[in-house]
Amino acid sequence: MSSASTGSINKIGKSTVPRTAICTSDEHSITVRGEDLCHDLIGKISFTDYFSLLVTGQRPSNADRMVLDATLVAIAEHGMVPSVQASRMTYAAAPDALQGAVAAGILGCGSVILGASETAGRMFSEVDQQAGPTGDLRAAAKEVIGRWRAAGQPVPGYGHPLHKDRDPRVVRLFAVSKEAGAGQRFVEIAEAVEAVIPEVVGKELKLNVSAAIPAVLLGTNFPLRGLRGVPILARTAGLIAHLCEEAVNPSGFALSYQATRELVYEGPAPKASAR
């Protein structure tokens, strides 16, 4: 197994060995995070617990699991939103490749819509550090929001086009977090941000589900850097359901037709000389 290099090397890759702490396997067993997949995990642990184990390296506590399940259920499905439309149109055009239609839907989990969970989580972390263990959360929130707005960044996770009051999913997620006995620090931070927004932004913007997700998850063992994964995993479940429906009850091309019924072409008319 010696390696005679040919000179045609990809130097973008560093001359180091790849490493992972997630999984290894041999002919007889698969080890995941130090547990034997077949003996310890399959049939003994739920998919939510396994997701938590994969990401964090540890099995979740009851509170961790309750909150993670609640966030995944809260964000998996909200009807024919743009990413679902994109996915169903893609499936209609390429029905042999279900994975491509799911991928097209996931690609809409970006900074504007579902990615706001992670951005809100980072903002809450800044408030947490700004306040320190004993500081006032509202003062810290005001400071951080001011900084974000000065840098031209919107306040992520507040306001919703449909839900003018606090999004009902927010109320429920906070209740689950409390019932579960999860940490309430980031829920308090999220509420402090909501409280100071009118003063800093000049209008009320209520907490939406994208802010509630980090608010409750950061009170569990789930890491900040995994936050964007939660809406992605959740929406994948919703997308698969939509694509199963699309396979027998297609709407992809109908959506596309409806979308352009009133389309306005505002480019130049064809030149007369063209004919």
Added chain:
Amino acid sequence: MSSASTGSINKIGKSTVPRTAICTSDEHSITVRGEDLCHDLIGKISFTDYFSLLVTGQRPSNADRMVLDATLVAIAEHGMVPSVQASRMTYAAAPDALQGAVAAGILGCGSVILGASETAGRMFSEVDQQAGPTGDLRAAAKEVIGRWRAAGQPVPGYGHPLHKDRDPRVVRLFAVSKEAGAGQRFVEIAEAVEAVIPEVVGKELKLNVSAAIPAVLLGTNFPLRGLRGVPILARTAGLIAHLCEEAVNPSGFALSYQATRELVYEGPAPKASAR
């Protein structure tokens, strides 16, 4: 509901209205499959149950859930397989777009590797129909495999490069299915196929996890057309874990470097006149 067409219509979309039975919402509530998301589901149902509800329209039985959880856990992670490598390399090149790296990984859930679950499920369904309620499963399996091979199609879900004996995940999934009290019809069909393969194909090919998944799921309420969704959802969880690791302990470019250390260029040498 009339619509004055502007002439610039997308005729690919049919002139029909899109329809869905999955979700609707108004300002105060989100209804999924007839259940109120906030009152009935968040905090009251696991993500696996919700995935089942989304896809099938009904809450799973205990057996349905146990089997679905077991399949999701079995297939979510198997180390640095090609789709994980593709995902980690994509993340290394585009770390701002986690969704893109997940999508790149999902795009490898194709016909050769993870898509075999669905194809095996379709083969088992053919055997089921060929045999009818009282027919001999081995005879039906022989008939169907012969037909598939005559049409140039490989037998999906049998044989594994690493696990020469029956894949340990197969043994475990079958045990879970039996413990759960799920239907055993398709497990029996899968074993009938395994039994007749030597005769038809000319060598032993043991059941692998891609055949075990449809074998156990088709004994629950999970539909044939949703089968490819199971490895896709499961792998999404594994990919997110790998990308969380990649973010702090990068291997993407190291994998790329290692991959090409012995790369052979076998094209024409540059023409001398080039200099």
Added chain:
Amino acid sequence: MSSASTGSINKIGKSTVPRTAICTSDEHSITVRGEDLCHDLIGKISFTDYFSLLVTGQRPSNADRMVLDATLVAIAEHGMVPSVQASRMTYAAAPDALQGAVAAGILGCGSVILGASETAGRMFSEVDQQAGPTGDLRAAAKEVIGRWRAAGQPVPGYGHPLHKDRDPRVVRLFAVSKEAGAGQRFVEIAEAVEAVIPEVVGKELKLNVSAAIPAVLLGTNFPLRGLRGVPILARTAGLIAHLCEEAVNPSGFALSYQATRELVYEGPAPKASAR
């Protein structure tokens, strides 16, 4: 650079070295298909010529280039078709990741819409072989179409929802192919298929652009297996134009709104007990 294997090997990858004939590079030069990128290609060859060189290993003749340019221009853009809508919706949701929005659009180049070029090309190849050097093309076409339909496969590349006559792009592509002096064999085959369709299928279906593309390209040096790449590359150009427009004149969410204005929810009503 010795390699101490750890036992945790990805056996899915075969124990062979990767090989390529496309490109190699060292610190001072990049060689593509035996040509020095900087000395021979940049500034001396068009992008179309380079695409042809990359795929085929040889510079195109004038006829090859004229036909390839014509097909790329013919298929790059057709307005707000489903894949463009999917791409613009994805960009609206994730504007930081242009590559993700392009990818979402490309994922709609599937078997139903743009992938038909390749499938039609394979059908024409079968007719070519069926007829042999001197056989009657219509008889061969009838034989092949009959076979495809018996196997449950549609005839790819014939019929168009908007263009009931022969698609004007077809007429133009055939004229360019003739002017360029490219091979006419596959144009004749495509017309033979069109001529026999009424007899075999029971109704007239005129050649559409997806059949015209392989008909003209297979008369050049462009290979059958690269055919699906032509609409993919072409549409990438169109998608980039749409996304540049979307960045300053957004329509993605407006398309999504319009698409669901008449959406019918046909699932169960929320249970009364939900409240």
Added chain:
Amino acid sequence: MSSASTGSINKIGKSTVPRTAICTSDEHSITVRGEDLCHDLIGKISFTDYFSLLVTGQRPSNADRMVLDATLVAIAEHGMVPSVQASRMTYAAAPDALQGAVAAGILGCGSVILGASETAGRMFSEVDQQAGPTGDLRAAAKEVIGRWRAAGQPVPGYGHPLHKDRDPRVVRLFAVSKEAGAGQRFVEIAEAVEAVIPEVVGKELKLNVSAAIPAVLLGTNFPLRGLRGVPILARTAGLIAHLCEEAVNPSGFALSYQATRELVYEGPAPKASAR
């Protein structure tokens, strides 16, 4: 144009009509940017010209075309780089969906690697504005780089792991730009940045191809916001060539095998109790 809303509306989409200036069509013609696709464009214009027309709304001048062709040729292919590996691994796993493998490769055109073209272009624009019509470019460059570094942003488009001297593609692109008679303002800005980097950054970092592309394109009619599209379109051509090779001379799984030959598992060992 009234529409009786059903209440189940996607409010994420704004209540406005979608608009486009790119393309419209009716049963007899397709109009692109005011030109008749079949009469004016197919067979009369190269793909590069068409890409320019699609993006900018105008046909390119000779200089515009020469520079655009040169950049597309320069960036299309650089061997088995990470995004090509990701694409070939994806194809190996899902060979039925060429579009998915291309998409996986495009998803690696992100901020770290190919997206740097756009970022460098934005930096050059800032220098242009900072200097104004008569200001000193080096002083302005110093000011802007200082600002970017103060904000924690790297200087995009300078330095290359393989090419320690100025990347040969840079030299060639600048020569083509000058020969073509394209605007030299942004080439001068790019060189001013290179000149002041040692002073600001503390080491020499030579212009690489990602900075050369905006430097030459911003001297043509090509818009800043389209810059990221250039490497994406170019790489799509390279990816298609690699996938055509992969289809007959597969390396995807071999790359994956090689990548993990020295993989180190550094997670916990399986618990003894697992067996």
